[in-house]
Structures are given as C-alpha cells and as structure tokens.
Amino acid sequence: MEAWPNDSGLYNPVLLCGSTMPNLPACPQCTLENTYPDGGNYVCPDCGFEWLQTAVPEAGEDASGPV
Numbered sequence: 001m002e003a004w005p006n007d008s009g010l011y012n013p014v015l016l017c018g019s020t021m022p023n024l025p026a027c028p029q030c031t032l033e034n035t036y037p038d039g040g041n042y043v044c045p046d047c048g049f050e051w052l053q054t055a056v057p058e059a060g061e062d063a064s065g066p067v
Helices: none
Strands: 036-038 041-043 050-052
8 A cells, every 4th residue: 555745654734733613502402512503503403403502591591501
C-alpha cells in the first residue's frame, strides 16, 4: 500500500488540537442529546422536535421541565 506524501504515520497535531463540539442543549421533548443548530432553531433528529435557540423557559419551568 502506498503512503501519502510526507506521511510519517503520526496523527496530524493540527487536527488534534482544534476546537471541540459546542455544548448543545438536550431536546426538551424527548431529552436526547443528539441535537444540532439549524438557522435560529435547534433540531432533534431523533423525534423531529424544533425549538428556538433563544427560547426562555416559562415561569415555573427550568431546563428539565416543571419545577
């Protein structure tokens, strides 16, 4: 098997010290953490729920639900 040019067999340090994934909120509907931003919304591909990124919990609720 032919190696790539300048391939020393080591990992590229530029790729290893990059930024990490952003801290995204869990889905408020199904509570799974597989969410992603899409424009001004967050989307949960597991249950299909979408919510505003700037959504503020209603009085009597926190990020986990009713208080």
